[in-house]
Amino acid sequence: MMEEVSIRVAYDSHIIDQMTEEEILACLMAESIPKHTVPSKKATPRENQTQQQDDHVDRYQRENRQLQQDSLRLEQENDVLAHRLITSKISLRTDLDQAEDRVNELTKELLKTRKRLKNAEEEKRGKEEEAAQLKEVFSAKLDKAEQEVKRSSGIISDYKQICSQLTSRVERQQAAHREDLDKLRNAVLACSCCRQALDSPVMEGFGSTAPYQRSISTREPGQQRDQETEPDQQTTGTREQDQEKVCLSGQVTELEKELAQTKLQMVEAKCKIQELEHQKGVLQRDLQTARNSWLSKTVSSIRSAGGGLQSSSLPSGRASAMGRSLHGLPLSAWSSR
Numbered sequence: 001m002m003e004e005v006s007i008r009v010a011y012d013s014h015i016i017d018q019m020t021e022e023e024i025l026a027c028l029m030a031e032s033i034p035k036h037t038v039p040s041k042k043a044t045p046r047e048n049q050t051q052q053q054d055d056h057v058d059r060y061q062r063e064n065r066q067l068q069q070d071s072l073r074l075e076q077e078n079d080v081l082a083h084r085l086i087t088s089k090i091s092l093r094t095d096l097d098q099a100e101d102r103v104n105e106l107t108k109e110l111l112k113t114r115k116r117l118k119n120a121e122e123e124k125r126g127k128e129e130e131a132a133q134l135k136e137v138f139s140a141k142l143d144k145a146e147q148e149v150k151r152s153s154g155i156i157s158d159y160k161q162i163c164s165q166l167t168s169r170v171e172r173q174q175a176a177h178r179e180d181l182d183k184l185r186n187a188v189l190a191c192s193c194c195r196q197a198l199d200s201p202v203m204e205g206f207g208s209t210a211p212y213q214r215s216i217s218t219r220e221p222g223q224q225r226d227q228e229t230e231p232d233q234q235t236t237g238t239r240e241q242d243q244e245k246v247c248l249s250g251q252v253t254e255l256e257k258e259l260a261q262t263k264l265q266m267v268e269a270k271c272k273i274q275e276l277e278h279q280k281g282v283l284q285r286d287l288q289t290a291r292n293s294w295l296s297k298t299v300s301s302i303r304s305a306g307g308g309l310q311s312s313s314l315p316s317g318r319a320s321a322m323g324r325s326l327h328g329l330p331l332s333a334w335s336s337r
Contacts, residue, residue, distance in 0.1 A: 131287045145272055156262055159262060173245070174245075177245065
């Protein structure tokens with residue numbers, strides 16, 4: 001029964017589709033006008049039965065037409081709903097495709113960002129290893145330079161102490177030699193034969209002989225005779241003292257040369273230390289610059305990745321759920337996946 005009704009409704013809808021709007025409107029107007037029949041005469045029972053049957057037929061026809069109108073209206077509503085359903089399906093499919101494309105793009109960007117982050121971490125580890133090696137090398141060189149400076153300062157202090165000792169010794173010997181030379185000079189001036197040697201240009205550097213001559217002239221004749229017996233012994237002692245003075249002056253000259261060489265080595269060591277400190281400062285600045293650039297690159301890449309994820313707005317349905325799941329995951333969860 002239901003199949004017959006559905007077939008009839010489909011046939012009626014087909015017929016209505018073939019009819020024009022004017023025909024449909026005319027049918028509706030004709031059906032809306034009531035039909036009243038005025039009996040002209042008294043009806044017979046048979047006529048009454050026929051009239052009742054006609055009334056039933058008319059009622060059934062009216063019900064049929066009403067059902068057809070309802071069916072037509074339902075068909076139209078069904079068509080509208082089907083059109084809306086198809087349109088919504090198409091729009092949802094389009095939004096879903098766009099969301100999937102956006103997800104693919106974000107996945108590619110995420111992979112690229114992870115790759116860049118991995119490369120940056122490897123570069124950072126390499127820079128840190130290189131910096132550690134450079135620090136070790138420079139610390140070793142700096143320790144070596146400090147040891148050389150300490151050794152040089154120790155040598156310099158030893159040389160200064162030796163030079164001070166030698167200087168004091170030379171001063172004492174010079175004082176003793178002056179005393180001996182004064183004695184010798186007095187003895188020579190006491191001798192008449194040695195005065196001519198005292199007047200020679202060699203002895204002029206030791207000072208004027210007038211004071212000694214005046215002192216000799218004031219001495220007694222007995223003292224002069226005693227002093228004339230001593231010139232030979234004093235000349236031999238003077239020669240030995242002169243030789244010792246020459247040796248000491250040679251030693252002092254050698255010590256001065258060694259001291260000058262030590263000072264030169266100390267200056268070179270200080271220059272090397274300054275150069276190493278300058279290189280250390282340059283390397284520290286380069287290392288700091290590399291760290292800052294790596295940090296800025298990492299932060300910018302992470303920010304760009306986070307901004308790309310936040311700027312993506314997915315539509316309704318499955319796309320919105322996928323967007324919420326993507327926004328809810330942190331970067332560590334993505335890297336673990």
